[in-house]
Amino acid sequence: MLAYLIRRLWQMVPTMAGVVLLVFFLFKFFGGDPAEILGGLNATPQQIQAIRDQLGLNDPWYVQLGIFVKGIVTFDWGKSWATNEAVSQLFATRMPATLTVMLPILAMEVVLALPIAMWVAYRRGSLADRTIMVVTTVALSISFLVYIIVGQYLFGFQLGWFPVQGWGDSVWTNLVTYVPLPALLAVLVGLAPQTRLYRSFFLDELGQDYVRTARAKGLGEGKVLFKHVLRNAMIPILTNVGLLLPGVFLGSFLIETFFSIPGLGREVLLAVNRSDYPVIQAVTVYLAVLTMVINLLTDLAFKAVDPRVVLK
Numbered sequence: 001m002l003a004y005l006i007r008r009l010w011q012m013v014p015t016m017a018g019v020v021l022l023v024f025f026l027f028k029f030f031g032g033d034p035a036e037i038l039g040g041l042n043a044t045p046q047q048i049q050a051i052r053d054q055l056g057l058n059d060p061w062y063v064q065l066g067i068f069v070k071g072i073v074t075f076d077w078g079k080s081w082a083t084n085e086a087v088s089q090l091f092a093t094r095m096p097a098t099l100t101v102m103l104p105i106l107a108m109e110v111v112l113a114l115p116i117a118m119w120v121a122y123r124r125g126s127l128a129d130r131t132i133m134v135v136t137t138v139a140l141s142i143s144f145l146v147y148i149i150v151g152q153y154l155f156g157f158q159l160g161w162f163p164v165q166g167w168g169d170s171v172w173t174n175l176v177t178y179v180p181l182p183a184l185l186a187v188l189v190g191l192a193p194q195t196r197l198y199r200s201f202f203l204d205e206l207g208q209d210y211v212r213t214a215r216a217k218g219l220g221e222g223k224v225l226f227k228h229v230l231r232n233a234m235i236p237i238l239t240n241v242g243l244l245l246p247g248v249f250l251g252s253f254l255i256e257t258f259f260s261i262p263g264l265g266r267e268v269l270l271a272v273n274r275s276d277y278p279v280i281q282a283v284t285v286y287l288a289v290l291t292m293v294i295n296l297l298t299d300l301a302f303k304a305v306d307p308r309v310v311l312k
Contacts, residue, residue, distance in 0.1 A: 019288040077282040082274040087282045098251035098263035109190045117198030139192035151185040165260035182255045201233040234305045242298035246291045
């Protein structure tokens with residue numbers, strides 16, 4: 001296990017180096033001129049030149065690359081070009097709001113999708129199975145933006161059950177007041193693909209020989225499903241959850257924008273609109289590191305779920 005862990009961590013180094021170089025050169029040679037964007041349409045050439053000097057954009061590319069790499073190693077991402085706020089402070093202040101919204105969404109999607117998918121897989125071909133598959137297909141065909149607009153109009157303006165927008169300083173107040181509506185809408189959207197995906201995982205396991213053997217030995221359907229089928233289906237399920245986790249830490253652009261949640265997702269969207277390169281570069285590298293770490297933890301979780309898994 002230790003040798004595998006060390007090897008995987010070592011393999012992250014060249015991957016991370018490739019990400020850093022790609023991000024730097026894409027923004028350096030293919031992005032627009034930040035000085036012109038920050039200066040605006042009425043800026044004079046002298047003002048643009050002063051902005052370039054202030055941001056260090058006139059330094060040779062290898063000097064800028066060295067500063068960029070040093071910032072990554074020392075966790076000093078610099079300051080936002082648009083707001084002059086430290087990027088590290090931006091992460092620290094926006095991340096709690098993002099996690100407050102996204103963690104309940106992910107938990108509810110997984111907790112609800114698993115039993116529903118197992119039930120419809122067990123009753124494959126029945127009217128209930130076909131009905132749920134039709135409903136999930138229709139749900140997948142509708143844009144999340146439509147859910148947000150209809151949900152805000154119905155539950156916020158017409159029924160008055162939830163506030164449409166807002167955010168506070170108390171985590172508990174946010175969870176019980178401002179999170180329910182966006183979480184409800186997000187779960188309604190995310191439950192459909194998760195249910196269909198998990199159903200296919202359970203169907204694959206239900207067709208295996210060990211299921212027929214367990215039934216032939218007289219085991220009840222509950223034990224067959226929860227002790228054998230669920231455990232063997234957990235590896236692809238964990239893989240899927242691992243793919244969803246980076247999005248939890250990045251946030252949702254639509255949710256945070258339309259519900260005025262001061263999270264990281266909305267901040268990234270603002271940074272893109274303002275061509276705030278330090279923020280965009282930091283988020284890109286941060287997401288790459290987060291994805292690699294989550295993939296490693298997911299692989300280690302395979303071993304915990306199924307001892308037969310051999311980590312090589």
